[in-house]
Amino acid sequence: MTRTTVTMTPDLQAYVLEHNRPRPDDVLRDLAEETARAQGAQAQMQIGPEQGAFMTLLTRVVAPRLAVEVGTFTGYSALCIARGLPEGGRLLALDVSEEYTAVARRYWQRAGVDDRIDLRIAPAIETLRALPRDAQIDLAFLDADKSGYIGYWEEIVGRMPPGGVVLADNVFAGGLVVESDADLDEGGEGSGMAESIKAFNAHAAADDRVEIAMLPIGDGLTVARRV
Numbered sequence: 285m286t287r288t289t290v291t292m293t294p295d296l297q298a299y300v301l302e303h304n305r306p307r308p309d310d311v312l313r314d315l316a317e318e319t320a321r322a323q324g325a326q327a328q329m330q331i332g333p334e335q336g337a338f339m340t341l342l343t344r345v346v347a348p349r350l351a352v353e354v355g356t357f358t359g360y361s362a363l364c365i366a367r368g369l370p371e372g373g374r375l376l377a378l379d380v381s382e383e384y385t386a387v388a389r390r391y392w393q394r395a396g397v398d399d400r401i402d403l404r405i406a407p408a409i410e411t412l413r414a415l416p417r418d419a420q421i422d423l424a425f426l427d428a429d430k431s432g433y434i435g436y437w438e439e440i441v442g443r444m445p446p447g448g449v450v451l452a453d454n455v456f457a458g459g460l461v462v463e464s465d466a467d468l469d470e471g472g473e474g475s476g477m478a479e480s481i482k483a484f485n486a487h488a489a490a491d492d493r494v495e496i497a498m499l500p501i502g503d504g505l506t507v508a509r510r511v
Contacts, residue, residue: 289500297334304337312336312360315391319358322387329357331427331453335502336364339425339451342507343368346449348422351375354408354436355428359388365425366397375401378408378428408432412439420445427453430477433484441493441510448510452488456504457481 290296301307308316312333320327331339339361343351347370356362356379366375379385382405392398404411408428415421424440426433433452440450455461460478485506488496494508 300334308333311395331361332502339364340368346423350421351423352421353377353425357384359391366400369400377401377403378411409435419443422448425451430480434487444510450508452506454503455506
């Protein structure tokens with residue numbers, strides 16, 4: 285019998301965080317609390333603390349000279365990546381919202397990582413296309429508009445050296461990726477996002493430039509390594 289993933293209850297999440305090192309500190313906790321308080325339902329766009337710990341650890345393993353984040357929101361994931369960067373490593377953070385990223389800037393400064401982050405307020409696809417073709421992106425995190433994932437993927441993977449890693453968030457689309465296309469075509473909340481994510485998942489899985497593991501972290505996290 286294939287074992288399924290255990291449901292992440294609040295008690296189990298607390299247990300997970302208790303056994304992570306490092307645990308979320310005051311900066312991350314305050315950022316999460318401010319986001320939840322100020323953004324309401326939009327706060328669900330923020331990654332969970334266990335995913336943040338994983339991303340910091342993975343960044344330290346990859347040791348990227350250049351990391352890229354597509355979709356920064358209030359800055360939690362960028363802060364987690366920035367803390368894992370090696371000496372001289374940089375994070376290029378891409379977003380279109382001055383409002384959300386103003387919160388991010390405050391917390392990056394408080395954490396002492398603002399000098400490692402280059403925030404660009406512009407459509408991410410334009411910024412990516414403007415990068416030199418020989419720019420080497422060692423680590424990337426996709427967490428923006430789902431309809432743009434395939435375009436972001438192509439711009440990033442084509443600039444990755446062997447061993448480069450791409451993370452793509454929300455690849456479960458709230459569980460809707462297992463719904464039939466006919467059911468999604470009937471519409472309903474999240475159906476458009478699910479269609480985009482299903483198309484992206486198929487595109488990434490068929491890309492022979494990478495090896496992929498899709499993990500049940502949060503709303504699904506794909507980890508791809510450039511071969």
